[in-house]
Amino acid sequence: MDLAFLHPLYEHPGPWASVYVDTSRHAEDDSHERRLTDEALSRELSGQGADDATCRAVREALEELRLSPEPPGRALFARAGGVVLDPPLARPPRRDSARWAPLPHTAPLLELAGEDPVCVVAYIDRKGADFELRGAPDRRDAGSVSGRQWPVQPVHRTSTVDWSERQFQLKVENTWEHNAGEIADALAVAQEETRADLLILVGDDRARRAVRERLPGRLADLVVDAPHGIGSRLLDEDVEQARAEHVRRRATRELERFRAARHPDAEGxxxxxxxxxxxxxxxxxxxxxxxxxxxxxxxxxxxxxxxxxxxxxxxxxxxxxxxxxxxxxxxxxxxxxxxxxxxxxxxxxxxxxxxxxxxxxxxxxxxxxxxxxx
Structure with missing residues (x-):
């Protein structure tokens, strides 16, 4: 997790109020119940020694969260009567919490906001591809690419031994190869523009393989194949499974690096x-x-x-x-x-x-x- 966004928290001295709230229940809870929760968090801060102005700023920020659609959770960091940072969370905290301490309590962000891979899903066929940007909790169109539509006849292979048909088959193969290159180039651009952490390829085996082989080497570790074939839009659970597996692989890779680095070298x-x-x-x-x-x-x-x-x-x-x-x-x-x-x-x-x-x-x-x- 890149921690640069936390810089504002360390430009001012403490103490700090650190609040983590589950906003996914806001649609279910009535306004009275949410108000009681907000007041309870404010009282918890006050009981730990927080000043009245900061408690009030937190309470007002929590009230604003009730008035607009929110991600699954929100963190609030406040001091001296003002909220300094309020990052959205990719997943809700296990419970609402409030802490008053010399430093902001940022460690929970590593699990609640840190590993939230953004995905570009590429729906590939022999003529082009549609791209979809998927993250928690939204999805949106991310463009498309159309390959070469030549020859005019349907793009499929033939088993005939006729020489002219063999020429036609070669032209079909060339068209496939050209289109795979076009799709790979467009997908690389989409990844760079969206800073996606994961590229999910949907399509038949040959189409996916052709595109994968033409992607830049720097993207090799980001590419996974979808569990379904061509023609099916990925379900949210399919994307979440791919995202979770990506997070697990990343953590495993870093632990392996850590294990190797534990062992002293020849010079101890x-x-x-x-x-x-x-x-x-x-x-x-x-x-x-x-x-x-x-x-x-x-x-x-x-x-x-x-x-x-x-x-x-x-x-x-x-x-x-x-x-x-x-x-x-x-x-x-x-x-x-x-x-x-x-x-x-x-x-x-x-x-x-x-x-x-x-x-x-x-x-x-x-x-x-x-x-x-x-």
Whole structure:
């Protein structure tokens, strides 16, 4: 997950209100029930020490969510009487929550908003293709491409041995090849324009294979074949299955990289760390290349100490004094490490989709990192 969109949260000091709400039930709940929920979240913040102005800003933002169609969920981050960031969520949180703390509680975003692959579905035949952009929760047309319509006769192969028919068959083959190239070029452009994470090919085996072979090599890992043949529009569950599998493969691939990087090289150096003390040291030195988090891991909510700047963090409060920081606050380890990752441009990834099948590869305690250097 690219964390750049979180920069506004770290341009101001805390404390912060972090609220996660399930908006998928808004159509079912009546206005009175939603109002009670909003007030309960505001009271929860107040009980944790939030100021009245920030509680009011959160309550007003929650009221606005009731007035317009929403994605499955929404996160709100507020301070000093104003909402600073309110990213949509790709899936609803397990429960509505409100937290008041020195740092914004951003770790849940890795699962709720982080891995939400956008797909271009290509419905392919021998004459062209229609493209459809699919994501959670919407779909829309993404253009089409028409290939060469020559020869005029129906485009199909023939078993005749007549020489003229063989010439015709060769022309048909050439037309297929030309059209596959046109479709592949258009699909590559569609991916670049939409920044799609996944390309789903729908069509008969030969048409899909011809297009796949002509796509740029950089797209090879993004292409999957649909479970149905030509002529059928993909159901939402088909797309969701492809999206979930893509997320699982991505997490598995990163865990495999992490496992390989764990092992020291010939000089005894490794480019992966795990556990809070090692991660804190790597974050202070700006060595984290990618942060890996298992949100339910025991180290995720372990207490660390932070200063005003992202690289001012320590396992013990006294360590911050040694580093020259005069002010310190306790914070969750996952939130403190995400702040450091944002400051240094490192991405973060929830490894939950792969950890169930590869528990031994997951970082010990649920927190790990691939390093820029050992």
């Amino acid at each position: 150096r490794s480019t992966a760390v795990e556990g809070v003390p090692a991660l804190v040291e790597a974050a202070r030195e700006h060595r984290i290349d990618e942060l890996l988090i298992l949100p339910d891991g025991p180290d995720a909510h372990r207490e660390v100490w932070i200063g005003e700047d992202p690289d001012q963090l320590a396992v013990r409060r006294t360590d911050l004094g040694i580093l020259g920081e005069q002010h310190s606050w306790s914070a969750r380890a996952d939130d403190a490490l995400i702040r450091s990752a944002v400051a240094t441009g490192a991405p973060a990834l929830s490894v939950t989709p792969a950890a169930a099948a590869a528990r031994e590869e997951a970082p010990v305690g649920g927190l790990g990192a691939l390093l820029r250097w050992s």
